[in-house]
Amino acid sequence: MHSRPLWIGTSWKMNKGPAAAIEAARALAAFHPPGGVQPFVIPPFTSLRDVCAILDGTSVMVGAQNTHWEDEGAWTGEISPVMLAECGATLVEIGHSERRAHFGETDWTVNLKVHAVLRHGMRPLVCIGDTAQEHAFGVTHDVLARQLRIALHGVPPARLAQVLVAYEPVWAIGAGGQAADTTFVAAAHARLRAVLVEMAGEAVGFEIPLLYGGSVTRNNACGYARIANVDGVFIGRAAWSVADFRQIIGSVAHEHVASG
């Protein structure tokens, strides 16, 4: 069996109001994931506290979809890392491409948020990704390395061990997304691993979970999960139903254990 867990998680994005989120969390609480897998779920802010309470003591980690970098203050409409920690979140997603594209998230704010999340004892899940245009120009690896270096700038190596990274090509995400082929993902993840090792040294650099996301489905999840330097998958649409999420976890875990 693999010694490191395989991370399998989903963000519900702007789906599921409090009632639906509570129902989904209860269904997840009754699920006993197979060994070797670390499941996580990222509900909207409106149900974060409830979902954390329901999944407390289970093996399912709960995260938030965003944070501000300040602890408090006159930031209308924002949520601070202090609030997220108080709700029970242990993971915070930062820099998703939808936030970068529609809400002005930049590499600089991603870096501020990474520091804020670590300061409050949670784990940042840093999302990076190339646009269709960058992909077409063949600069994917440069873009990813730049995003990663800025996101993690100034984080001491010991703290880097708390970070998770998700590579999600912008062109692969969502209804119009095109699933990336595994050779392409393998090369991108190898490059990302090299950057992490450069920044954090071998011991920590190899330990940082590197997840893949973007049109991951029950049909292709195992293929992505078996790539070297892919430590898990981050799923959107295909895992919004708890039954589908559980099914993907089951099949990926089965293969993970069998191949270990």
Ligand SMILES: O=C(CO)[C@H](O)COP(=O)(O)O
């Ligand atoms: O963040 C994602 C996973 O939660 C990502 O945007 C992938 O979404 P999907 O293409 O709907 O799987």
